[in-house]
Amino acid sequence: MSINAEDGARGTLVPGDRRPAPERFNRRIAAASLIGTLVEGNDFVLYGLAAALVFPHVFFPSLGETAGTVASLATLGVAFVARPFGSVLFGHFGDKYGRKATLVVTLLSMGVCTTLIGFVPPATQIGATAPICVIVLRVVQGISAGGEWAGSTLFVAEHAPREKRGLYAMFPQIGHALPTAFSSAVFLVIGLMMSESSFNSWGWRVPFVASSLLVGIGLYIRLKLDETPVFKREASRGVSKVPFLEAFKQQPWQIIRGAGVALTTFALTYLASSYLANYGTTVLGFSRTSVLAVTLIAGLVYALATAASALLSDRTGRRRMLGTAHIAGFAWVLVLFPIVNTRSFWAYVLALAVTYLIAGLNYGAVGAFLPEQFRTRYRQTATGISYNLTSVIGGGIVPLMAPIVIDLAGSSAFGILLAVICAIAALCTFSLRETRNVNLDEV
Numbered sequence: 001m002s003i004n005a006e007d008g009a010r011g012t013l014v015p016g017d018r019r020p021a022p023e024r025f026n027r028r029i030a031a032a033s034l035i036g037t038l039v040e041g042n043d044f045v046l047y048g049l050a051a052a053l054v055f056p057h058v059f060f061p062s063l064g065e066t067a068g069t070v071a072s073l074a075t076l077g078v079a080f081v082a083r084p085f086g087s088v089l090f091g092h093f094g095d096k097y098g099r100k101a102t103l104v105v106t107l108l109s110m111g112v113c114t115t116l117i118g119f120v121p122p123a124t125q126i127g128a129t130a131p132i133c134v135i136v137l138r139v140v141q142g143i144s145a146g147g148e149w150a151g152s153t154l155f156v157a158e159h160a161p162r163e164k165r166g167l168y169a170m171f172p173q174i175g176h177a178l179p180t181a182f183s184s185a186v187f188l189v190i191g192l193m194m195s196e197s198s199f200n201s202w203g204w205r206v207p208f209v210a211s212s213l214l215v216g217i218g219l220y221i222r223l224k225l226d227e228t229p230v231f232k233r234e235a236s237r238g239v240s241k242v243p244f245l246e247a248f249k250q251q252p253w254q255i256i257r258g259a260g261v262a263l264t265t266f267a268l269t270y271l272a273s274s275y276l277a278n279y280g281t282t283v284l285g286f287s288r289t290s291v292l293a294v295t296l297i298a299g300l301v302y303a304l305a306t307a308a309s310a311l312l313s314d315r316t317g318r319r320r321m322l323g324t325a326h327i328a329g330f331a332w333v334l335v336l337f338p339i340v341n342t343r344s345f346w347a348y349v350l351a352l353a354v355t356y357l358i359a360g361l362n363y364g365a366v367g368a369f370l371p372e373q374f375r376t377r378y379r380q381t382a383t384g385i386s387y388n389l390t391s392v393i394g395g396g397i398v399p400l401m402a403p404i405v406i407d408l409a410g411s412s413a414f415g416i417l418l419a420v421i422c423a424i425a426a427l428c429t430f431s432l433r434e435t436r437n438v439n440l441d442e443v
């Protein structure tokens with residue numbers, strides 16, 4: 001027997017039907033999306049924290065404090081530069097052959113690279129080979145991550161009921177938000193259990209190696225999934241031969257403007273998790289333990305704000321939610337560094353908490369909003385390109401520019417630069433259409 005339309009809408013079963021009810025099925029899809037982006041987010045946040053707190057001493061000891069920090073943060077940016085290429089590669093296969101297969105490959109390759117970073121010897125042992133190994137692994141990790149977010153978000157959005165798309169698209173977004181608190185907690189606990197020298201020598205490696213456990217869980221869940229119904233219907237009519245070319249032929253300006261939708265989130269989160277973490281220890285003089293504890297608290301704020309934004313987007317609309325966060329970000333970054341530079345510990349706590357709050361309010365609605373802008377034939381490719389172009393600017397360039405601009409022109413100048421970025425993000429977002437009531441088959 002099958003599920004009739006009325007019962008299926010309520011998520012119940014017709015007697016004798018052994019298939020899972022739609023609501024239960026959607027929860028399983030949501031969990032699969034969450035675990036994948038949790039692995040990706042964990043990989044990137046772990047690396048960001050290590051790049052700020054440890055890698056200048058481990059992989060760039062001969063460069064000195066400032067140059068070592070810049071070089072370390074540059075390796076963070078390498079992965080973001082690689083992400084758009086990953087979105088094209090995995091988007092091509094996802095739009096031609098389905099979303100599921102790409103999700104398995106991206107999860108596995110990201111996890112393997114993160115684990116291997118934990119085994120790279122320091123520069124004192126193998127010289128320049130050490131940072132070269134890290135850079136190669138970061139490139140592969142970035143390519144994989146470039147396909148992960150779009151695949152995970154589309155997978156859950158294309159399964160979700162239209163009126164609950166924001167709710168279900170919340171789960172991959174939460175997967176990205178939780179690692180800020182999770183990774184900080186892991187580093188904090190490990191740091192408390194050993195001396196500074198032991199942590200810098202081998203303690204930082206433990207979270208990288210242990211991340212393989214998350215990968216195993218994620219693979220187990222993802223291998224049991226079915227393809228999305230939206231993609232199946234589209235594939236029955238024929239798939240795009242070259243999704244990348246078709247996407248830029250049909251919706252070029254939506255792709256470019258879509259790159260601004262999550263710009264405030266990327267700029268604020270990676271500024272906070274990498275540069276401000278380093279700033280807190282090297283300039284403000286706070287201990288590594290204190291900085292990690294503050295980042296843990298701020299990470300919880302980030303996760304809660306992300307969930308609230310996704311849920312509210314189903315009620316108030318995606319564009320309004322996103323635009324409000326961009327405007328709040330514009331105002332906040334102008335006072336961020338004056339607050340931090342008071343050198344008060346509680347001012348530092350406030351600075352990180354509010355920064356992550358605004359980032360989360362922007363991020364939660366992105367998971368539903370971006371996929372709703374593009375046709376199914378090339379949705380994974382177009383969504384991935386937009387999102388990962390954002391990551392290059394906000395996640396790669398902004399943290400790298402922070403120490404350079406602040407050294408040359410001061411923190412106020414950098415605050416103005418961030419404000420301009422938030423303003424551009426707002427303009428891009430408001431130029432796109434509201435989509436919360438759109439049927440994905442009809443885009």
